[in-house]
Amino acid sequence: MIEKFFTEAVLVGIIASGIRLATPYLYASIGETFGQRSGVLNLGVEGQMLLGAFAAFYVSLTTGNLWFGLLAAMLTGLIMGLGMAFVSINLQAVQGISGIGFYLFGLGLSDLLFQKLMGTVVTVSGFRPIYFPVLSDLPIVGQIFFNHNILVYGAYAMVFVAWFVLNKTTLGLKIKAVGESPEAADSLGVSVSKIRYLTISFGGMMSGIAGASLSIALLNVFQQNMTSGLGFIAVALVYFGGWRPIAVMGGALLFSMVNSLQLWVQVLNIPIPSDFAVMMPYVLTIIALVVTVQRVRPPSALTKPFERGH
Amino acid sequence: MxxxxxxxxxxxxxxxxxxxxxxxxxxxxxxxxxxxxxxxxxxxxxxxxxxxxxxxxxxxxxxxxxxxxxxxxxxxxxxxxxxxxxxxxxxxxxxxxxxxxxxxxxxxxxxxxxxxxxxxxxxxxxxxxxxxxxxxxxxxxxxxxAEEGGYVNGVMATMLSESAVIGVVGPIETGDAKLYVDGFAVGAAATDAGTEVNTNWIGSFSDVALASEAAQTHIGAGADVLTGTAQMVVGAIGAAEENGALWFGTQSSQSSLAPSIVVANQVYRxxxxxxxxxxxxxxxxxxxxxxxxTLANGGLVIEFNGDYALPADVQSAADATIAGIIDGSISVFP
Structure with a gap:
């Protein structure tokens, strides 16, 4: 039975599909990593993704230019991020609750705009897989690594950019200082508000791109609530990865590949009930999360509003 | 303050x-x-x-x-x-x-x-x-x-499949989704027992991304004709279109989404x-x-996509199957 898995088509399918499926998680969770490292939990990721997905889709559809669509998603996410920053920094609202508020706002508004501006489900011609001369034609490796669209590659590139910024730059040091001890950072002249505004709005922008990666690159369609909880999984992946970009990528790839594996389990008619198969990625994530949580400590100031002099 | x-x-x-x-x-x-x-x-x-x-x-x-x-x-x-x-x-x-x-x-x-x-x-x-x-x-x-239209779609899909592999994307194994998928498999088996019908239940009615990935998995496994039920299939239809696979719809007409690949839809009235x-x-x-x-009371209708040139033999097989189900000579689940 298990030997069915060890064929080229299945293994290539699982890995290539896992790489592709991880894309929206990567954008959203890398953005969220920045916010959380600076001490702000944004549970509105899903809403930002939905609005980003709609903006990208609608602008691409009306202008015929996918790059304008991507830009619209980034701007939409950025505005949502600025809103979240205002609520959590200036108004010092409870972050978990306000994040849920932003999620519901994104869910409702994206649907409303979809109903009013489009009215029915249509498709766009999204970003196509890039052809790399020679490389794309390689057996196995070509299919796994060199047959994806630009937003897939962008997601993995952002992981390394995030790692570099957080670990090798002064800005990264400031972000971590603000997330660990905002009082100490403040006393050394680092503006806690400015850093948090920067990270949350960047996170919003990344969530917008995550939405765009679905609507104009992977699926090329917009539908009400199309993210279907993906944004919340992205937040969980930040914890899973212990607030470190490379580990977050590992978590996203693991989750996506197990998801892809369970699709193959069913297609290969392996006698596991479908209910158990679809549970696989979630069960594995919970187990890994339990193990990780005992190993890594979250940023000390996470979810705590900062007020000078208090 | x-x-x-x-x-x-x-x-x-x-x-x-x-x-x-x-x-x-x-x-x-x-x-x-x-x-x-x-x-x-x-x-x-x-x-x-x-x-x-x-x-x-x-x-x-x-x-x-x-x-x-x-x-x-x-x-x-x-x-x-x-x-x-x-x-x-x-x-x-x-x-x-x-x-x-x-x-x-x-x-x-x-x-x-x-x-x-x-x-x-x-x-x-x-x-x-x-x-x-x-x-x-x-x-x-x-x-x-839904098994009635599923059966009719299964007959047509089997006749149109060149690879003799068909992929089905379902939400949760229950209700009319299960009826449709089971009916489809019976219709396919009745037409050609050698055709492989692979089913993927993705565990969600709304996960468009996973539905798309499920369709790509079927295509990776050799399927050249796909079907699916529930609202998340718009993702699967996109994947089918991108890979040139044919699609059979159910519940509502999905022809407008991908006119070149949707063959027919079972429409609920x-x-x-x-x-x-x-x-x-x-x-x-x-x-x-x-x-x-049902097909007999006109609540289920097989709507053929006018933009897809259905071969005459497949069309007549579909018509005969519909008539057979209506007059009771074909029983989907004997």
């Missing part, structure tokens, strides 16, 4: 919440209407334009309204009610507003309806897809014999049973009966 900030935060949250309700057309305020208007409220799990389950009901109500006139048939709907608690609140709300018929369009709403209906014995409720009225006098049940229910309500019967849409 802190107090002002907290008040502002609360206000902002309230505004956000109100905006969030914008998507669901929950028109709670209903204007005074003359008594002879028949008022129907429907609560649906997805959007009225999902090209699938919810749209099938909305289109049916619009068809009745077109027949009877907007002056005598009022439709109010709450869409996107994927949270059962929210749906239950909407159902109770509509019932308390005196609607003649409140439709809970989703089998997941059953237990809520069982709780709510006894409190409003003068209101008629309908829910589906199911045959269970809970023995209550004011609940109608409705079901789609709920108006066939809704009209019966409305007649009963006018006669003073508020529930206690179950209905089904």
């Amino acid at each position: 802190k107090k002002i900030q907290k008040t502002l935060a609360m206000l902002l949250l309230v505004v956000l919440m109100i905006s969030a309700c914008g998507g669901a057309e929950n028109e709670a305020t209903v204007v005074e209407v003359p008594a002879d208007i028949f008022k129907v409220a429907v609560v649906m799990p997805s959007a009225i334009n999902d090209l699938a389950f919810s749209q099938s009901m909305y289109d049916a109500l619009l068809a009745i309204q077109a027949d009877t006139g907007a002056d005598s048939f009022e439709i109010v709907y709450s869409e996107g009610m994927f949270i059962v608690d929210d749906a239950a609140a909407a159902i109770r709300d509509y019932a308390s507003q005196g609607f003649d018929l409140v439709i809970a369009h989703g089998s997941q709403y059953g237990s809520s309806l069982q709780e709510i209906a006894p409190d409003f014995l003068e209101t008629s409720f309908a829910w589906g897809t199911t045959v269970d009225t809970f023995g209550l006098p004011n609940i109608f049940a409705y079901e789609a014999r 709920w108006e066939v049973v809704l009209e019966d229910m409305i007649d009963l309500i006018h006669g003073g019967t508020y529930g206690g009966q179950s209905f089904e849409i």
Whole structure:
């Protein structure tokens, strides 16, 4: 039975599909990593993704230019991020609750705009897989690594950019200082508000791109609530990865590949009930999360509003 | 200062919440209407334009309204009610507003309806897809014999598949989705026992991304014809189109989404049973009966996509299969 898995088509399918499926998680969770490292939990990721997905889709559809669509998603996410920053920094609202508020706002508004501006489900011609001369034609490796669209590659590139910024730059040091001890950072002249505004709005922008990666690159369609909880999984992946970009990528790839594996389990008619198969990625994530949580400590100031002099 | 900030935060949250309700057309305020208007409220799990389950009901109500006139048939709907608690609140709300018929369009709403209906014995409720009225006098049940169209689609898909591998993308193994998928597999096996029908239940009615990935998995496994049911299949149709695989739809017409690859759709015409229910309500019967849409009663229709050039032999096989199911010479589940 298990030997069915060890064929080229299945293994290539699982890995290539896992790489592709991880894309929206990567954008959203890398953005969220920045916010959380600076001490702000944004549970509105899903809403930002939905609005980003709609903006990208609608602008691409009306202008015929996918790059304008991507830009619209980034701007939409950025505005949502600025809103979240205002609520959590200036108004010092409870972050978990306000994040849920932003999620519901994104869910409702994206649907409303979809109903009013489009009215029915249509498709766009999204970003196509890039052809790399020679490389794309390689057996196995070509299919796994060199047959994806630009937003897939962008997601993995952002992981390394995030790692570099957080670990090798002064800005990264400031972000971590603000997330660990905002009082100490403040006393050394680092503006806690400015850093948090920067990270949350960047996170919003990344969530917008995550939405765009679905609507104009992977699926090329917009539908009400199309993210279907993906944004919340992205937040969980930040914890899973212990607030470190490379580990977050590992978590996203693991989750996506197990998801892809369970699709193959069913297609290969392996006698596991479908209910158990679809549970696989979630069960594995919970187990890994339990193990990780005992190993890594979250940023000390996470979810705590900062007020000078208090 | 802190107090002002907290008040502002609360206000902002309230505004956000109100905006969030914008998507669901929950028109709670209903204007005074003359008594002879028949008022129907429907609560649906997805959007009225999902090209699938919810749209099938909305289109049916619009068809009745077109027949009877907007002056005598009022439709109010709450869409996107994927949270059962929210749906239950909407159902109770509509019932308390005196609607003649409140439709809970989703089998997941059953237990809520069982709780709510006894409190409003003068209101008629309908829910589906199911045959269970809970023995209550004011609940109608409705079901789609989706296996019939599934069988017809299975026959055509098998004849059109060159690789003899067909992929099916389903949501959760229950209700009309299961009936459709099972019927499809029986139809395929009856046409060519050697054709492989692989089914993928993705565990969600809304995960478009996973539906797309499931379709790509089928294609990776050699499938050149795909089908699927529920609203998340728009993702699968996109993947099929990108890879040049053919698609068979169900619930609503999906031809507009990918005209070059959609061969045919089994379309639900709920108006066939809704009209019966409305007649009963006018006669003073508020529930206690179950209905089904079939190929024979015209509640299920196989709609061929005019943009796809269906070979004549496949068309005649489909026509013969439909006729056979209607006259009883073909039994999908003997």
